[in-house]
Amino acid sequence: MNFKTVINIIGIILVILSIFMTIPILVSIINHSQDTLALALSCFITFFCGTVMITLTKQYRHEELMYREAFMTVTLTWITVAFFGCLPYIFTGSVNSFTDAFFESMSGFTTTGSSIFVDVESLPAGLLFWRSMTQWIGGMGIIVFVLAVLPIMGIGGMQLFKAEVPEISVDKLRPRIIDTAKALWIIYIGITGIIIFLYYIAGMDLYDAFCHAFTTISTGGFSTKNASIAHFKNPALEYISCFGMFLGGINFALYFYLLKGNYKRLLKNAEFKFYFSVILVTICLLTIDLIPYYPSLSESFRYSIFQVISIMTTTGYATADYLKWSSFSQLTLLIIMFFGGMIGSTAGGLKQVRVYLMIKQISREFYQLVHPKAVLSLKLDDKFLNKELLGSIWGFVFLAIFVCALASIAMTATGLDLITSFSTVISSMNNVGPALGEAGPASNYSSIPAPGKWILIFCMLAGRLEYYTVLIVLTPAFWKR
């Protein structure tokens, strides 16, 4: 393991992080809030540490970054960024413990959106802006990780991006990580800008428009209001939010084709069609089921579409207390949490394409049973998927199931009840935010005991980095020469 190369890269990322940190300082100054010094101190420490790390390891070149180092770098990057990103919470004195600060920061950078704050409106303006920004940075990070780094590592069927499926081939996204990252960055900033504009003209002030656009496109779900989007009581804002979350759940590689005017590529993409269909069907089901709960069909539609898109894209904004809904609606929401967004989006979950392929595998088996001599392969977008690739995808699904089971058991061991344990783990693994039980739609995790918070921090990180990236570091084979 070439740790010095790893440290060098993380150093560079910390310097970039410190540059981002200057933005909330400006916001703090403009708003005359009390957190300017705390933010400046965090920014300075981050910059200083990053610079030291680069300086100490500058003789190491990135060409030495090998396969194993890549895993290590990604996992350590998220942990380190979450660590330095939590400094503003500590220096402003807004949290009671390091655990809480780290939980909030990790929840931000993994775009999960679980919060330990009971009253976010009491937080100073600069800090609150930074809180939203962590999700925006995390969302960008995950797109670059999935579309530019993962295909090289081959996790959980991510080889899909390598060559098999030309539509989402990395080659066409330009081969090198940095170039790909730059291109994605521009698209990401562009869409964020559009959402800020829409929020602003629909009635948010500029501050809220920025903060919510950050957490919409990143499907993060942090809000500047205790009541989340429900605070604004503005249907136009809610529909804009739905549109933004829907965009966040789309594979960002597809935006390249859209920019070139190639709309067919998007409409012929099997994963996109599946994603869109699942959303449509679920909205219809819930709209009907919610009729008894709301005065009109349009109200029922309004709350159904928002909650469905928010939960399925794993954003976690809320405009309704779904714990009061029927068990049918609750269970449906719980199940679509697992579907998540498309691969290459900012959303969490198993990802639509994996669920789609699982269903295809089931129907393939049915066909095989009726036609025992037929030799069948699974296809995606008219391309055959090889058995190794499928094995990776299935292994990924099983690993998610096992992490879910073990983490839930660990949560119950901290004394939490069954529903809270199980639902917070699912919510964290899938980077959703809100759960059931003690951590309902308000996504408030303050009552979870500290060991439970650390389990959930692990779940958020593992889920965000597609499990294998994080867990492989724990296997003996990884450390053998």
Place this chain on the structure above:
Amino acid sequence: MNFKTVINIIGIILVILSIFMTIPILVSIINHSQDTLALALSCFITFFCGTVMITLTKQYRHEELMYREAFMTVTLTWITVAFFGCLPYIFTGSVNSFTDAFFESMSGFTTTGSSIFVDVESLPAGLLFWRSMTQWIGGMGIIVFVLAVLPIMGIGGMQLFKAEVPEISVDKLRPRIIDTAKALWIIYIGITGIIIFLYYIAGMDLYDAFCHAFTTISTGGFSTKNASIAHFKNPALEYISCFGMFLGGINFALYFYLLKGNYKRLLKNAEFKFYFSVILVTICLLTIDLIPYYPSLSESFRYSIFQVISIMTTTGYATADYLKWSSFSQLTLLIIMFFGGMIGSTAGGLKQVRVYLMIKQISREFYQLVHPKAVLSLKLDDKFLNKELLGSIWGFVFLAIFVCALASIAMTATGLDLITSFSTVISSMNNVGPALGEAGPASNYSSIPAPGKWILIFCMLAGRLEYYTVLIVLTPAFWKR
């Protein structure tokens, strides 16, 4: 579809069923209970219908039984047997509706053990004996189905039994279905006899010993007492029960080798080792976790071992109200429900070998990530498993997940709460019996609304017949020439 051949076979099975029905008639006469006529009438109707079916279709030879007919026959057999097996409940007037009678009967023949009776002790002796016998017959049925019929059809990785793994090869169990069935039948009766003997010398009367031995070896879980095994307050009986359930969870093909004195075959069998290890680990965990709930460590062990074996072998007997246990213990029990017994046992669940292979697939992926150029295959008992076989196994697991999700949603649509919906579906699919919520350790399902009972009947049947057998009949491809 050659329906006449299917009807002919079912006719034969009904005649056999009517012969079994003479036993509770004798029991009823000996005990001077009031149900003799009702049982005799059921027996006569079953015999008559069976004979008519055979007579009307006698020109059709079983050689005409093709691949598709096999699926149809198995599914229709279970449904028809459950239908005729429910006549005694109706004729004795013990139930309020046909739904309840069919539910109880299907719960019996699928060895699930969910019951609509609040007070089983008030049932007449003959009927209660028949209720236990339905599980015993169902247990035998499933062994013959899995070890003699399924390998030919190739469902969910059952090809394992065909030739790949010599240990459990059908060839060595004699190739033809009827011969295999006979040999398995003798082993099954032998083990049942041993359990009857042990129960009897440990203190049960002969009637209870028979009834409980029937439902122990079949991992069915019906009891003649409202309080299940807890009624007897006899640790010796509980440990005998544990031993019996453990035997029921073992692949019956392995008993052939044991009879030949080949103990090594058993001890080298990967699935058996996994099954045994999971039981041991879970018992240890729960024994420790339950220390605060019981006066001594031995008490904690006594209740832990019984509940763990009862739930994991999907029997569903209870000696403790585990709803009062910690959420850690409850969740652990809920998770091992999915593990079930070995393939070729009377137990339900996903089956140990599938869980074992899922874990192997996960670790294979980890190894592959560290060694990208290695070409790895999964092994079971030193034999490589081919990709098609693994695809079948994974398809099976995904189908179970989807049936679970859809059936749970359907249950919530009947107005049940989340926990009851989800846990009754899991319990029924895995053929366990008791669930959480409204259907706790007493396995009482009387409060479930009728549509919910029919959903659970479907789950029991689908789970028992390895999903594909039942669901394939619903696919268009099945009906195409």
